[in-house]
Structures are given as C-alpha cells and as structure tokens.
Amino acid sequence: GQQLNQSPQSMFIQEGEDVSMNCTSSSIFNTWLWYKQDPGEGPVLLIALYKAGELTSNGRLTAQFGITRKDSFLNISASIPSDVGIYFCAGLYNTDKLIFGTGTRLQVFP
Amino acid sequence: KAGVTQTPRYLIKTRGQQVTLSCSPISGHRSVSWYQQTPGQGLQFLFEYFSETQRNKGNFPGRFSGRQFSNSRSEMNVSTLELGDSALYLCASFRGRADTQYFGPGTRLTVL
Numbered sequence A: 001g002q003q004l005n006q007s008p009q010s011m012f013i014q015e016g017e018d019v020s021m022n023c024t025s026s027s028i029f030n031t032w033l034w035y036k037q038d039p040g041e042g043p044v045l046l047i048a049l050y051k052a053g054e055l056t057s058n059g060r061l062t063a064q065f066g067i068t069r070k071d072s073f074l075n076i077s078a079s080i081p082s083d084v085g086i087y088f089c090a091g092l093y094n095t096d097k098l099i100f101g102t103g104t105r106l107q108v109f110p
Numbered sequence B: 001k002a003g004v005t006q007t008p009r010y011l012i013k014t015r016g017q018q019v020t021l022s023c024s025p026i027s028g029h030r031s032v033s034w035y036q037q038t039p040g041q042g043l044q045f046l047f048e049y050f051s052e053t054q055r056n057k058g059n060f061p062g063r064f065s066g067r068q069f070s071n072s073r074s075e076m077n078v079s080t081l082e083l084g085d086s087a088l089y090l091c092a093s094f095r096g097r098a099d100t101q102y103f104g105p106g107t108r109l110t111v112l
Helices: none
Strands: A005-007 A010-014 A019-024 A031-037 A044-049 A055-058 A061-065 A071-076 A085-092 A104-109 B005-007 B010-013 B019-024 B031-038 B042-050 B053-057 B064-068 B074-078 B087-094 B107-111
Touching: A010 A019, A019 A085, A031 A061, A031 A071, A044 A055, A044 A061, A044 A071, A071 A085, B005 B087, B010 B019, B019 B087, B019 B107, B031 B074, B042 B064, B042 B074, B053 B064, B074 B087
Parallel strands: A010 A104, B010 B107
Antiparallel strands: A005 A019, A019 A071, A031 A044, A031 A085, A055 A061, A061 A071, A085 A104, B005 B019, B019 B074, B031 B042, B031 B087, B042 B053, B064 B074, B087 B107
16 A cells, blocks of 8 residues: 655654654655554544645644655654653545554653 | 544454444544555555545455444445455545645554
C-alpha cells in the first residue's frame, strides 16, 4: 500500500532535548496531519496543517507544511517522558483517504 | 463530547471464521473511515462511508466489507479469516469531506 517516507525511523533521546522528524512524498497533499499513537491505542491528532508554508504550534509541538506541498516536519521542544510513543504523519489530497507515514518511534530517557 | 467508540477492543478468531467489528463515531460526525494497522504494512486505508454510502475503497480483497447505518454507526466485516488478517483495526470519524479525522482506540484482532 501507499505510504509516506518518514524519518528517522526511531529516536532515543534524553529528557529535555528537542526532537525533529519529517515526512516526504513524491505527491502533493492539500492537508498534512501529525498523530501520536501509544501502544494498544488509536492515533491521537496533534496538529493539522491546511496551507502550504503554514507553521502551527500546539504547546511544545511545532509543525510546518512544506512550500512544495510534498513535505512536512514536526518539532518537539524540551521533551518529557510522556512524549514516548510513535509519531505518524498523514496526508490528504482531494479525498478522505489518509496516506500515513511509516512512523517515528520516540523513546525518552530521564 | 464522547470520542469514537470501537467494540470489541480485543477479539480472537480462528482461520476460516468471520468477524464483525463496530464503530460509533463522534456525535454529529457523518463520515467514518476504517484502517488496518500491521507491523509490516503500517496503517492502510480500508474504506470510507458517508451517509450510508461507501465513498472510497482501499486495495483490500472482497472478504473485507463494511456498511454504515442511518445513525452514522459503522460496521466492518471480514469473512473467511486468514492469519494475515491479524491486526489492529482502527475507525476514524469526521464531519465531512476534508475534515480532520479522529481515531477510536481500535479493535485488536488475532487470527489463530
């Protein structure tokens, strides 16, 4: 099935560090979404981006919709233990069929 | 406002059986999408319903089917289960086209 390229695949960081992950695609999207998933649970929406170039923050999270509409990044500042989980980007283009990234597994050590 | 509800949360079946999963969307949401999540394939789109009509379908065999009721609740059915159908099945609810999708906790299906 179709998936977006997401990197890095996993990250092991110390509490308090900043984190950056990104998503790229060969196709353009009208909407980029970032979700976080905890084990055994469904993805929870973190940030939604609707316009190329848009930069949006949600607390310690900041995400940007790339100008080319083919990429997006998510930054987490001052990481804390509860940031542990798998982060997924997802794109939408003229349909309601979400195309998901491969995920970034984040581990935060105290 | 209550979130997306999925039942059951866990299910164990054997090969050849069939299974029905249920999803109740957020109140006021008329669209429901279903996704399959496996370690190997990640999150893959199954189908989408709006006002009882299937609007989009993913690349899955005909053993996977779904429907939506007039109250927007949705069910998906998998017939003749195979080992590879073991997965977390996620339902997402949203108001309508291009609206943000909110996920339920999922149903973990294990096929033995």
